[in-house]
Amino acid sequence: MQKSDVTVSNDKVTGTLKYFDTPGAIVDVWGEGYFFAFKISSEDSNSTKTLVGLEPSEGSGLVDIHGDADMNGIAKITDPATQNFKVIQSDNAGHKNVQYWDLSGLVLEPKED
Numbered sequence: 419m420q421k422s423d424v425t426v427s428n429d430k431v432t433g434t435l436k437y438f439d440t441p442g443a444i445v446d447v448w449g450e451g452y453f454f455a456f457k458i459s460s461e462d463s464n465s466t467k468t469l470v471g472l473e474p475s476e477g478s479g480l481v482d483i484h485g486d487a488d489m490n491g492i493a494k495i496t497d498p499a500t501q502n503f504k505v506i507q508s509d510n511a512g513h514k515n516v517q518y519w520d521l522s523g524l525v526l527e528p529k530e531d
Contacts, residue, residue: 419444419453419492421527431503432523435495437530448477448494452526458489458505465507465515473504473518480506498524 424433431454439450458470469480476496483491495501498521508514 419455424454424524426519429518430520430523434525434527435498436527439529444492452495452524454493454495454503454521454524456491456493456503458483458491464509464511464513466510467506467508469504469506469508471504472501474501480504495521495524495526498522498526 419436419438421434421436424431424435435452435454437450438453439445444453456470458468465484467482468484469482470491470493471478471480472493472495476494481491483489493503501521503519503521505517506514
């Protein structure tokens with residue numbers, strides 16, 4: 419799905435994504451393409467909602483993963499030059515913490531024949 423060179427540093431994601439076309443849960447739902455696997459390392463202890471997704475989105479928009487046991491996820495990348503990975507954590511008092519990660523450092527490896 420992605421090579422071992424994928425890293426996140428200083429709000430920027432770099433590395434190589436492989437074209438993923440293996441039938442299964444991901445491809446059966448989202449179709450073939452490039453996917454970025456991620457793990458949210460921590461939630462603010464006061465947060466009541468944690469939304470994650472791509473901006474602009476190509477379909478699912480932001481998804482609430484608050485309280486998810488492993489905080490792992492996958493995002494389908496269509497254009498790393500224009501998409502950003504976004505996380506919004508909010509609490510009952512109306513406070514929001516919005517973070518963006520630049521995906522323009524991702525390289526989409528050509529599909530193997």
